[in-house]
Amino acid sequence: MKIKTEVREFIASHYLPDAPAESITDTMPLITSGMIDSIGMLALVDFIESRYAIEFMPREIDVYALDTVERIETLIHAKQSQGKTVAIHT
Numbered sequence: 001m002k003i004k005t006e007v008r009e010f011i012a013s014h015y016l017p018d019a020p021a022e023s024i025t026d027t028m029p030l031i032t033s034g035m036i037d038s039i040g041m042l043a044l045v046d047f048i049e050s051r052y053a054i055e056f057m058p059r060e061i062d063v064y065a066l067d068t069v070e071r072i073e074t075l076i077h078a079k080q081s082q083g084k085t086v087a088i089h090t
Helices: 002-015 038-052 069-082
Strands: none
Touching (some): 002 069, 038 069
16 A cells, blocks of 8 residues: 555656645556656656666556556566566556
């Protein structure tokens, strides 16, 4: 739960400064809705990498894996548990 809270707080402070972090739901589209653009997606990746001490390969950075708080949390857990780069695709 801590990951989701931290990701929500980052998104709210950078992309929704007038909205509380709690207004961002687990399944709210972040990128496909236009809330976060391609430059913002890179900032989100930078935050995730530095905050959770993980590293993404360029092929791992895609709209699907980063489009919701729920998917971001899944990606972070997968990276932490494997300790290496993984690709999340469905």
